[in-house]
Amino acid sequence: MTTTVDPTNFLESYEPEVNEVTRRAQETTTLSPRFYTTDVDKMMSLGIDGIREEWDVLMAEYEDDRNRYHFQRDEEFDADAMAPALKEEVIDFMTSSLTSEFSGCVLYAELNKKGNNPDLCKLFKYMARDEARHAGFINKCLDDFDVKVDMGFLKREKDYTFFKPKFILYATYLSEKIGYARYITIFRHLERNPQNRFHPIFNKFEEWCNDEFRHGESLALMLRANPELLKGFNRFWIRFFQVAVFSTMFVRDHMRPEFYKALGYDPEDYGMEVFRITRDISRQCFPVLVDVDNPLFLQRVRRMRDLAQEIAGLEQKGWLGKLRAVPKKIQVGMTFLRLLAMKTKENPLPADMRVAPTW
Numbered sequence: 023m024t025t026t027v028d029p030t031n032f033l034e035s036y037e038p039e040v041n042e043v044t045r046r047a048q049e050t051t052t053l054s055p056r057f058y059t060t061d062v063d064k065m066m067s068l069g070i071d072g073i074r075e076e077w078d079v080l081m082a083e084y085e086d087d088r089n090r091y092h093f094q095r096d097e098e099f100d101a102d103a104m105a106p107a108l109k110e111e112v113i114d115f116m117t118s119s120l121t122s123e124f125s126g127c128v129l130y131a132e133l134n135k136k137g138n139n140p141d142l143c144k145l146f147k148y149m150a151r152d153e154a155r156h157a158g159f160i161n162k163c164l165d166d167f168d169v170k171v172d173m174g175f176l177k178r179e180k181d182y183t184f185f186k187p188k189f190i191l192y193a194t195y196l197s198e199k200i201g202y203a204r205y206i207t208i209f210r211h212l213e214r215n216p217q218n219r220f221h222p223i224f225n226k227f228e229e230w231c232n233d234e235f236r237h238g239e240s241l242a243l244m245l246r247a248n249p250e251l252l253k254g255f256n257r258f259w260i261r262f263f264q265v266a267v268f269s270t271m272f273v274r275d276h277m278r279p280e281f282y283k284a285l286g287y288d289p290e291d292y293g294m295e296v297f298r299i300t301r302d303i304s305r306q307c308f309p310v311l312v313d314v315d316n317p318l319f320l321q322r323v324r325r326m327r328d329l330a331q332e333i334a335g336l337e338q339k340g341w342l343g344k345l346r347a348v349p350k351k352i353q354v355g356m357t358f359l360r361l362l363a364m365k366t367k368e369n370p371l372p373a374d375m376r377v378a379p380t381w
Contacts, residue, residue, distance in 0.1 A: 043113060043164070044172045047121045050181045053274045053330075055122040057182045058129050058190060065187040066139040073247045076375055077141065080240060084148035092229045093159040095222075104220070111281040112221065113167055118274075120160040120171055122201070126194065126237075127153035128177055145240055152233045163223050188251050191241055192263040195307070196300070198238035200267060203299035205231035206381050211287055218286040235379040242307040246375045257310050264304075264312040265361045268297050272323040273330045294320065299381050306377050310366040322361045329354045 050056060070077050104112065130150035137143045161170050185193065209227040212219045219225070245251055252260070275282070275289045282289040297314040304311060313319060333350045336343040 040172055040175055041169060043117045043169045044175055046114070047117050047171050047176055048180050050183075053270055053277075055118060055125050057125050057180050058185050058193075059132065059182045060129070060185055060187050060190045062133060062136040063138075065133060065190070066137045066142055068139075068142070068187065068244060068248050070141055070243065070247045073243050073375065076243055080236070080243065081144065081148075083236060084145075089152070089155070089229055089233055092226065093155055095159065095162045095165075105280070108220075108280040108284050109167065111278040113164070113169065115278060115281055116160050116164055116223075117171060120157050120164075120173075121176070122197070123153050123160065124157040124171075124173055124176065126150075126197070127157055129190070129194070142244075149237050149240065152237065156230065156233070159226075160223075163221075188256065189259065189263075191245055191251065192260055193267070195238055195241040195245065196263055196267045196304075198234045198241065199303050200271065200296060200300045201234040202231045202238065202379065203296040203303070203381070204271075205234065206379070207292060207295050207299065208285065208287070210381070211285065211292075215286050218284065220284050232379055238303070239376060242377075243375060245307045246371070252307070252309050252371070260308050261310055261312065261366055262362060264308070265358065268293075268300075268312065268314070269323050269326050269358060269361060271296070273327050276327045276331070277334075290320075290324075293323075303377055305369050306372065306375055309369055309371060311369050312361075313364060313367050316364060318364060319361065322357055322364075325357050326354055326361075329357065 127150050130146040130153060134143045134146040134150060137146065157173065161173065164170050205227040208224060209231070212224050250256075272290075272293045275293055278289070282292065294314065301311050301314055329350050333347045333354070336347040336350065339346075
Protein backbone atom coordinates (compact mmCIF):
# COMPACT_ATOMS: atom_id res chain seq x y z
CA MET A 23 0.00 0.00 0.00
CA THR A 24 1.30 3.49 -0.86
CA THR A 25 0.06 6.93 0.09
CA THR A 26 0.58 10.00 -2.12
CA VAL A 27 0.92 13.32 -0.34
CA ASP A 28 -1.31 16.05 -1.78
CA PRO A 29 0.66 19.28 -1.19
CA THR A 30 -2.31 21.55 -1.87
CA ASN A 31 -4.52 20.86 1.12
CA PHE A 32 -2.43 19.52 3.98
CA LEU A 33 -3.08 22.51 6.22
CA GLU A 34 -6.76 21.75 6.16
CA SER A 35 -6.44 17.99 6.42
CA TYR A 36 -3.84 17.68 9.22
CA GLU A 37 -5.57 18.76 12.42
CA PRO A 38 -4.65 16.23 15.11
CA GLU A 39 -4.70 17.14 18.77
CA VAL A 40 -1.80 19.26 19.93
CA ASN A 41 0.71 16.71 21.19
CA GLU A 42 4.28 16.58 22.46
CA VAL A 43 5.95 16.66 19.05
CA THR A 44 3.80 19.64 18.01
CA ARG A 45 4.79 21.48 21.18
CA ARG A 46 8.42 20.60 20.48
CA ALA A 47 8.13 21.98 16.95
CA GLN A 48 6.50 25.12 18.35
CA GLU A 49 9.46 25.92 20.60
CA THR A 50 11.74 28.72 19.45
CA THR A 51 15.25 28.25 20.82
CA THR A 52 18.79 28.97 19.66
CA LEU A 53 19.01 25.50 18.09
CA SER A 54 15.47 24.98 16.79
CA PRO A 55 14.22 25.90 13.29
CA ARG A 56 12.49 29.27 13.22
CA PHE A 57 9.58 30.74 11.30
CA TYR A 58 10.32 33.96 9.43
CA THR A 59 8.51 36.96 8.05
CA THR A 60 9.91 39.86 6.04
CA ASP A 61 9.23 43.12 4.23
CA VAL A 62 7.35 41.74 1.22
CA ASP A 63 7.37 44.99 -0.75
CA LYS A 64 11.11 45.34 -0.41
CA MET A 65 11.64 41.72 -1.41
CA MET A 66 9.46 42.27 -4.47
CA SER A 67 11.59 45.27 -5.48
CA LEU A 68 14.55 43.01 -6.18
CA GLY A 69 15.15 42.60 -9.88
CA ILE A 70 16.36 39.75 -12.06
CA ASP A 71 17.83 41.92 -14.78
CA GLY A 72 20.80 40.32 -16.47
CA ILE A 73 19.91 36.74 -15.46
CA ARG A 74 16.76 36.24 -17.55
CA GLU A 75 18.21 33.36 -19.54
CA GLU A 76 19.29 31.42 -16.44
CA TRP A 77 16.02 32.33 -14.71
CA ASP A 78 13.83 30.98 -17.50
CA VAL A 79 15.76 27.70 -17.57
CA LEU A 80 15.23 27.33 -13.83
CA MET A 81 11.52 28.11 -14.07
CA ALA A 82 11.20 25.38 -16.70
CA GLU A 83 12.75 22.93 -14.21
CA TYR A 84 10.16 23.88 -11.61
CA GLU A 85 7.37 23.51 -14.15
CA ASP A 86 8.62 20.04 -15.06
CA ASP A 87 8.20 19.03 -11.39
CA ARG A 88 10.09 15.76 -11.59
CA ASN A 89 9.39 14.92 -7.97
CA ARG A 90 5.61 15.18 -8.31
CA TYR A 91 5.14 11.47 -7.55
CA HIS A 92 8.36 10.84 -5.62
CA PHE A 93 7.07 11.36 -2.09
CA GLN A 94 5.15 8.18 -1.47
CA ARG A 95 5.30 6.29 1.80
CA ASP A 96 5.13 2.50 2.00
CA GLU A 97 4.42 0.38 5.04
CA GLU A 98 7.63 -1.66 5.19
CA PHE A 99 8.95 -0.16 8.41
CA ASP A 100 8.02 -1.44 11.86
CA ALA A 101 8.70 1.32 14.36
CA ASP A 102 8.10 -1.04 17.27
CA ALA A 103 11.32 -2.85 16.41
CA MET A 104 13.40 0.27 17.12
CA ALA A 105 15.18 0.75 20.44
CA PRO A 106 13.47 3.45 22.53
CA ALA A 107 16.49 5.82 22.62
CA LEU A 108 16.90 5.62 18.85
CA LYS A 109 13.16 5.97 18.29
CA GLU A 110 13.12 9.18 20.32
CA GLU A 111 15.99 10.65 18.31
CA VAL A 112 14.43 9.64 14.99
CA ILE A 113 11.23 11.41 16.00
CA ASP A 114 13.29 14.45 16.99
CA PHE A 115 15.13 14.36 13.63
CA MET A 116 11.87 14.14 11.70
CA THR A 117 10.18 16.82 13.79
CA SER A 118 13.08 19.23 13.31
CA SER A 119 13.23 18.47 9.59
CA LEU A 120 9.48 18.95 9.21
CA THR A 121 9.63 22.28 11.07
CA SER A 122 12.44 23.48 8.82
CA GLU A 123 10.64 22.43 5.64
CA PHE A 124 7.35 23.93 6.82
CA SER A 125 9.08 27.15 7.80
CA GLY A 126 10.14 27.55 4.17
CA CYS A 127 6.64 26.70 2.98
CA VAL A 128 5.01 29.34 5.18
CA LEU A 129 7.52 32.04 4.22
CA TYR A 130 7.42 31.34 0.48
CA ALA A 131 3.62 31.12 0.50
CA GLU A 132 3.39 34.50 2.21
CA LEU A 133 5.71 36.06 -0.38
CA ASN A 134 3.67 34.58 -3.21
CA LYS A 135 0.34 35.65 -1.71
CA LYS A 136 1.31 39.22 -0.79
CA GLY A 137 3.84 39.97 -3.52
CA ASN A 138 3.36 41.91 -6.74
CA ASN A 139 6.43 40.89 -8.77
CA PRO A 140 5.24 38.21 -11.24
CA ASP A 141 8.68 36.61 -11.60
CA LEU A 142 9.31 36.32 -7.88
CA CYS A 143 5.75 35.31 -7.06
CA LYS A 144 5.99 32.47 -9.56
CA LEU A 145 9.24 31.32 -7.99
CA PHE A 146 7.93 31.42 -4.43
CA LYS A 147 4.76 29.56 -5.45
CA TYR A 148 6.89 26.70 -6.78
CA MET A 149 9.14 26.69 -3.71
CA ALA A 150 6.15 26.68 -1.34
CA ARG A 151 4.70 23.74 -3.29
CA ASP A 152 7.89 21.74 -2.84
CA GLU A 153 8.28 22.53 0.86
CA ALA A 154 4.62 21.68 1.50
CA ARG A 155 5.18 18.33 -0.15
CA HIS A 156 8.28 17.66 1.95
CA ALA A 157 6.65 18.64 5.25
CA GLY A 158 3.51 16.63 4.48
CA PHE A 159 5.59 13.58 3.60
CA ILE A 160 7.55 13.73 6.85
CA ASN A 161 4.32 14.04 8.79
CA LYS A 162 3.04 10.90 7.08
CA CYS A 163 6.27 9.12 8.06
CA LEU A 164 5.69 10.12 11.66
CA ASP A 165 2.63 7.86 11.46
CA ASP A 166 5.08 5.01 11.94
CA PHE A 167 5.43 6.27 15.51
CA ASP A 168 1.73 7.10 16.03
CA VAL A 169 2.49 10.83 16.21
CA LYS A 170 1.94 13.83 13.94
CA VAL A 171 2.78 17.51 13.99
CA ASP A 172 -0.28 19.74 13.78
CA MET A 173 0.97 22.08 11.09
CA GLY A 174 -2.13 24.25 11.18
CA PHE A 175 -1.51 24.90 14.88
CA LEU A 176 2.18 25.46 14.19
CA LYS A 177 1.46 28.08 11.54
CA ARG A 178 -0.88 29.94 13.89
CA GLU A 179 0.99 29.66 17.18
CA LYS A 180 4.74 29.47 16.54
CA ASP A 181 6.67 32.71 17.06
CA TYR A 182 7.84 34.48 13.91
CA THR A 183 11.20 36.22 13.54
CA PHE A 184 11.36 39.29 11.28
CA PHE A 185 14.33 39.38 8.91
CA LYS A 186 15.14 42.01 6.32
CA PRO A 187 14.89 40.60 2.77
CA LYS A 188 18.68 40.38 2.39
CA PHE A 189 18.91 38.36 5.60
CA ILE A 190 16.16 36.08 4.32
CA LEU A 191 18.19 35.51 1.16
CA TYR A 192 21.45 34.75 3.00
CA ALA A 193 19.77 32.49 5.56
CA THR A 194 17.45 30.61 3.20
CA TYR A 195 20.16 30.16 0.58
CA LEU A 196 22.35 28.50 3.20
CA SER A 197 19.42 26.53 4.60
CA GLU A 198 18.53 25.12 1.17
CA LYS A 199 22.10 24.30 0.21
CA ILE A 200 23.05 22.81 3.55
CA GLY A 201 19.81 20.81 3.38
CA TYR A 202 21.00 19.40 0.07
CA ALA A 203 24.42 18.64 1.55
CA ARG A 204 22.92 16.91 4.59
CA TYR A 205 20.58 14.69 2.60
CA ILE A 206 23.05 13.74 -0.12
CA THR A 207 25.80 12.99 2.41
CA ILE A 208 23.54 10.58 4.29
CA PHE A 209 22.31 9.04 1.04
CA ARG A 210 25.85 8.43 -0.31
CA HIS A 211 26.97 7.03 3.04
CA LEU A 212 24.09 4.55 3.04
CA GLU A 213 24.84 3.56 -0.56
CA ARG A 214 28.21 2.40 0.75
CA ASN A 215 26.75 0.99 4.00
CA PRO A 216 23.23 -0.30 3.23
CA GLN A 217 23.17 -2.31 6.46
CA ASN A 218 22.77 1.03 8.31
CA ARG A 219 19.66 2.12 6.40
CA PHE A 220 17.27 1.69 9.33
CA HIS A 221 14.33 3.66 7.90
CA PRO A 222 12.91 3.83 4.35
CA ILE A 223 12.82 7.64 4.44
CA PHE A 224 16.52 7.59 3.59
CA ASN A 225 15.72 6.01 0.22
CA LYS A 226 14.00 9.25 -0.76
CA PHE A 227 16.93 11.55 -0.01
CA GLU A 228 18.64 11.61 -3.41
CA GLU A 229 15.71 13.05 -5.36
CA TRP A 230 14.48 14.98 -2.35
CA CYS A 231 17.73 16.87 -1.98
CA ASN A 232 17.55 17.98 -5.61
CA ASP A 233 14.50 20.07 -4.68
CA GLU A 234 16.58 21.76 -1.98
CA PHE A 235 19.41 22.30 -4.42
CA ARG A 236 17.09 23.91 -6.99
CA HIS A 237 15.69 26.25 -4.36
CA GLY A 238 19.22 27.33 -3.50
CA GLU A 239 19.94 27.93 -7.18
CA SER A 240 16.98 30.31 -7.33
CA LEU A 241 18.20 32.30 -4.36
CA ALA A 242 21.75 32.35 -5.75
CA LEU A 243 20.43 33.90 -8.96
CA MET A 244 18.56 36.53 -6.96
CA LEU A 245 21.75 37.40 -5.08
CA ARG A 246 23.81 37.59 -8.27
CA ALA A 247 21.13 39.73 -9.96
CA ASN A 248 21.38 42.22 -7.08
CA PRO A 249 25.14 42.56 -6.57
CA GLU A 250 24.78 45.29 -3.94
CA LEU A 251 23.75 42.46 -1.58
CA LEU A 252 27.23 40.97 -1.92
CA LYS A 253 29.30 44.11 -1.30
CA GLY A 254 30.41 46.37 1.52
CA PHE A 255 29.17 45.56 5.02
CA ASN A 256 26.96 42.84 3.57
CA ARG A 257 30.11 40.73 3.35
CA PHE A 258 30.08 40.64 7.16
CA TRP A 259 26.49 39.40 7.21
CA ILE A 260 27.36 36.67 4.73
CA ARG A 261 30.14 35.56 7.06
CA PHE A 262 27.83 35.82 10.07
CA PHE A 263 25.16 33.56 8.59
CA GLN A 264 27.70 30.93 7.53
CA VAL A 265 29.11 30.78 11.07
CA ALA A 266 25.63 30.72 12.63
CA VAL A 267 24.27 27.96 10.36
CA PHE A 268 27.37 25.78 10.61
CA SER A 269 27.84 26.04 14.38
CA THR A 270 24.14 25.48 15.10
CA MET A 271 24.06 22.34 12.95
CA PHE A 272 27.24 20.97 14.57
CA VAL A 273 25.87 21.42 18.09
CA ARG A 274 22.39 20.09 17.27
CA ASP A 275 23.64 16.95 15.52
CA HIS A 276 25.73 15.95 18.53
CA MET A 277 22.52 15.88 20.55
CA ARG A 278 21.42 12.80 18.56
CA PRO A 279 24.15 10.23 19.38
CA GLU A 280 21.94 7.15 18.90
CA PHE A 281 20.75 8.40 15.51
CA TYR A 282 24.29 8.75 14.15
CA LYS A 283 25.42 5.55 15.83
CA ALA A 284 22.67 3.68 13.98
CA LEU A 285 23.73 5.34 10.73
CA GLY A 286 27.31 4.29 11.39
CA TYR A 287 28.43 7.88 10.88
CA ASP A 288 30.38 9.94 13.39
CA PRO A 289 28.48 13.26 13.71
CA GLU A 290 31.71 15.25 13.61
CA ASP A 291 32.86 13.60 10.39
CA TYR A 292 29.38 14.04 8.97
CA GLY A 293 29.26 17.71 9.92
CA MET A 294 32.62 18.53 8.40
CA GLU A 295 31.72 16.80 5.13
CA VAL A 296 28.45 18.74 4.98
CA PHE A 297 30.28 22.01 5.66
CA ARG A 298 32.80 21.38 2.89
CA ILE A 299 30.08 20.57 0.37
CA THR A 300 28.11 23.67 1.37
CA ARG A 301 31.23 25.83 1.15
CA ASP A 302 32.06 24.52 -2.31
CA ILE A 303 28.52 25.14 -3.58
CA SER A 304 28.50 28.63 -2.03
CA ARG A 305 31.33 29.70 -4.31
CA GLN A 306 28.61 30.50 -6.85
CA CYS A 307 27.39 33.57 -4.97
CA PHE A 308 29.27 34.30 -1.73
CA PRO A 309 32.33 36.57 -2.05
CA VAL A 310 33.69 35.40 1.32
CA LEU A 311 33.75 31.86 2.67
CA VAL A 312 34.30 30.54 6.18
CA ASP A 313 37.53 28.53 6.25
CA VAL A 314 36.17 25.24 7.59
CA ASP A 315 39.57 23.58 6.99
CA ASN A 316 41.27 25.89 9.47
CA PRO A 317 41.94 23.72 12.58
CA LEU A 318 40.63 26.57 14.74
CA PHE A 319 37.19 26.19 13.16
CA LEU A 320 36.78 22.60 14.35
CA GLN A 321 38.33 23.43 17.71
CA ARG A 322 35.81 26.19 18.30
CA VAL A 323 32.67 24.40 17.15
CA ARG A 324 33.73 21.51 19.40
CA ARG A 325 33.93 23.99 22.25
CA MET A 326 30.42 25.23 21.48
CA ARG A 327 29.17 21.63 21.41
CA ASP A 328 30.75 20.85 24.78
CA LEU A 329 29.34 23.99 26.35
CA ALA A 330 25.87 23.29 24.94
CA GLN A 331 25.94 19.80 26.45
CA GLU A 332 27.00 21.20 29.81
CA ILE A 333 24.22 23.79 29.68
CA ALA A 334 21.63 21.15 28.84
CA GLY A 335 22.73 19.10 31.84
CA LEU A 336 22.68 22.06 34.21
CA GLU A 337 19.26 23.27 33.12
CA GLN A 338 17.73 19.94 34.12
CA LYS A 339 18.67 20.68 37.76
CA GLY A 340 16.11 23.38 38.49
CA TRP A 341 16.60 27.09 39.07
CA LEU A 342 20.04 26.68 40.62
CA GLY A 343 21.24 24.72 37.59
CA LYS A 344 19.84 27.39 35.27
CA LEU A 345 21.70 30.03 37.25
CA ARG A 346 24.95 28.08 36.97
CA ALA A 347 24.37 27.76 33.23
CA VAL A 348 24.52 31.53 32.68
CA PRO A 349 28.35 31.78 32.61
CA LYS A 350 28.39 28.84 30.18
CA LYS A 351 26.02 30.70 27.86
CA ILE A 352 28.33 33.71 27.96
CA GLN A 353 31.18 31.41 26.98
CA VAL A 354 29.10 30.14 24.04
CA GLY A 355 28.67 33.73 22.88
CA MET A 356 32.38 34.42 23.21
CA THR A 357 33.25 31.27 21.28
CA PHE A 358 30.83 32.28 18.53
CA LEU A 359 32.57 35.66 18.31
CA ARG A 360 35.93 33.90 18.00
CA LEU A 361 34.53 31.86 15.11
CA LEU A 362 33.25 35.06 13.55
CA ALA A 363 36.65 36.70 13.94
CA MET A 364 38.47 33.98 12.00
CA LYS A 365 40.02 34.98 8.71
CA THR A 366 37.79 34.11 5.77
CA LYS A 367 38.66 33.01 2.24
CA GLU A 368 38.16 35.50 -0.56
CA ASN A 369 36.09 34.07 -3.40
CA PRO A 370 36.01 35.77 -6.83
CA LEU A 371 32.54 35.04 -8.17
CA PRO A 372 32.47 32.78 -11.26
CA ALA A 373 30.93 33.85 -14.55
CA ASP A 374 28.70 30.77 -14.56
CA MET A 375 26.15 31.32 -11.82
CA ARG A 376 24.66 27.80 -11.85
CA VAL A 377 26.08 24.73 -10.12
CA ALA A 378 25.20 21.13 -10.88
CA PRO A 379 24.27 18.79 -7.99
CA THR A 380 27.08 16.31 -8.58
CA TRP A 381 28.00 15.30 -5.03
